[in-house]
Amino acid sequence: MKKLTYLFLFVVSMMLFSACRDQQTYADQKNREHAAINKFLADSAVNVISEEQFEAQNYTTDVSKNQFVLFQSNGLYLQIVRKGTGKAIKDGEHVRVLCRFTERNLLTDSVQLSNVIYPLYSRFVETMDISNKSGTMTGRFDKKSSLMYTFYGTTTVPTGWLAPLRFLNIGRWDSADSEIAKVRIIVPHDIGQSNAVSAVYPCLYDITYERK
Structure with missing residues (x-):
């Protein structure tokens, strides 16, 4: 009976150790992610502004000052180019x-x-079907025209890609005065594409959005 008790305690302790080790490993990965983001911010002389300042500026960022707004809820950094x-x-x-x-x-x-x-991929114009439901954006990549789907194997548009849409005007290039919406975003792993989620790394994106 004692042997069974010791065995049970040993198994439980190993499970707890493994869980702690995995948790620490994930913590280390997140620390590396934060360090990579902070390095980019420092190296690029990014001027981080608050959501309150972003709102006061009529939901714009001053590119001449290299402003990015930080959203505290998800860690996204957004520059509206x-x-x-x-x-x-x-x-x-x-x-x-x-x-x-x-x-x-x-x-x-x-x-x-x-x-x-990359000229090889320039023929792929990333195509997304976007829905706005009570201010929440959802989206799916078109399998027939999506590098993101081809490389990462899911049609779900990452939250990081969707978040800027509520601050943008999405139109077409139909006159000399037209301006296609463009952003630069820093996307933490947990709101990024599937590989970033599993491998825990942040991505910097330059993205244009055009209505089809």
């Missing part, structure tokens, strides 16, 4: 949106994916 000359996606509206983007892994400081700088 161009707000766009189209219309905001209204509540209840379903829109097909076309994107050009470059994805950089901040942990390795390397470009992972782009339909802008």
Whole structure:
């Protein structure tokens, strides 16, 4: 009976040790992620502003001052390079949106994916179906025209890609005065694409959004 008791305690202690080890490993990964983000902010002389200042500036960021707004709820950093000359996606509206983007892994400081700088992938215009439900954006990549789906195997649009949409005007390039919405975002792993989620790394994105 004592042997069974000791065995049980040993198994439980090993399980607890393993859990603690895994938790510490994840904590280490998150620390590396935070360090990578902070390094980029410092190296790029980013001027981080609060959500209150962002609101006071009519939900814009001053690119000349290299402003990024930090959203405390999810850790997203957002710079609105161009707000766009189209219309905001209204509540209840379903829109097909076309994107050009470059994805950089901040942990390795390397470009992972782009339909802008890589000629091989330039024919892929990232296509997303976006819905606005009571201010919450959801989206799915079109399997037939999506590098993100091709490389990461899911049609679900990351939260990090969706978050800027409520501050943008999504339109078409239909005149000389048209301006396609563009953002630069730092996306922590937990609101990023599937590989970033599993490997725990942040990504820097440059993304344009155009209404189809």
